Amino acid sequence: MPEMPTLFGALADPTRLAIVERLLREGERSVGEIAEPLPLTLPAISRHIRVLEEAGVLERRVDRQWRRYRIRAQAMHDLDEWMARYRSFWTASFDRLERMIEKRRKK
Amino acid sequence: MSKDADRTFRMERVISAPVEEVFDAFVIPEQLASWWGPEGASIPDYSMDVRPGGKWRTVMQLPDGNKPEVSGVYRTIEKNKRLVFTWAWKQDDGSRGHETEVTVTFEPAGKNTRITLVQSLFAEVAHRDRHGEGWESSFNSLEKYLARAA
Numbered sequence: 001m002p003e004m005p006t007l008f009g010a011l012a013d014p015t016r017l018a019i020v021e022r023l024l025r026e027g028e029r030s031v032g033e034i035a036e037p038l039p040l041t042l043p044a045i046s047r048h049i050r051v052l053e054e055a056g057v058l059e060r061r062v063d064r065q066w067r068r069y070r071i072r073a074q075a076m077h078d079l080d081e082w083m084a085r086y087r088s089f090w091t092a093s094f095d096r097l098e099r100m101i102e103k104r105r106k107k
Numbered sequence: 108m109s110k111d112a113d114r115t116f117r118m119e120r121v122i123s124a125p126v127e128e129v130f131d132a133f134v135i136p137e138q139l140a141s142w143w144g145p146e147g148a149s150i151p152d153y154s155m156d157v158r159p160g161g162k163w164r165t166v167m168q169l170p171d172g173n174k175p176e177v178s179g180v181y182r183t184i185e186k187n188k189r190l191v192f193t194w195a196w197k198q199d200d201g202s203r204g205h206e207t208e209v210t211v212t213f214e215p216a217g218k219n220t221r222i223t224l225v226q227s228l229f230a231e232v233a234h235r236d237r238h239g240e241g242w243e244s245s246f247n248s249l250e251k252y253l254a255r256a257a
Contacts, residue, residue, distance in 0.1 A: 090224055092144070093142060093145070094122075096142035097142040098123070101132060102123070
């Protein structure tokens with residue numbers, strides 16, 4: 001597992017999450033393409049991309065002179081696994097809650 | 108897309124008992140300690156100051172020997188209706204990890220109770236930026252992506 005706080009720190013920003021969403025939908029994009037629909041300067045977008053890259057959310061591929069970014073699959077699987085733990089915590093707890101209440105009601 | 112789209116996951120469960128009993132199981136510490144946690148867990152240590160702003164923590168003893176601790180703060184307590192609290196696991200270095208927010212809603216369903224649980228991944232952002240457009244459908248995208256990758 002990566003450092004989840006780093007991963008969440010990277011995702012917990014509307015611009016960065018918008019970038020991640022778009023790449024989840026569309027696959028690989030250049031910095032220029034990522035910046036295009038966003039109301040920010042190119043240097044600002046580059047900074048956001050760097051945060052995402054350092055947190056392991058994005059990976060870079062250099063295609064001739066172009067830098068292209070895509071989602072790092074492992075990061076998404078880690079996120080999914082992290083969420084699955086919460087889901088299993090609550091499922092198991094609710095099973096036990098049901099049994100506890102049943103027991104109390106029989107008394 | 109609903110305004111709850113920034114939330115991670117949502118679970119519903121109907122429990123065969125009236126709302127008052129189910130709500131008590133969440134706010135009376137001795138009761139909570141008897142069901143909280145994964146199968147086979149016990150709760151050797153806990154404290155719950157059930158009022159808005161009050162702190163709570165539970166230490167779980169798991170069958171595999173691990174003793175994870177989770178803690179948070181109660182944000183909203185509406186008797187027999189709704190409970191909102193924050194949640195963070197204690198990290199190896201003693202710090203509290205990433206904070207999420209849990210909202211539990213209790214509704215009568217005949218003689219039974221429907222519990223709806225929503226856990227938000229981004230507690231801080233959920234509060235700071237309720238209207239952030241960027242959150243919409245993120246987790247739908249994630250799910251689709253994972254389905255494709257599988």
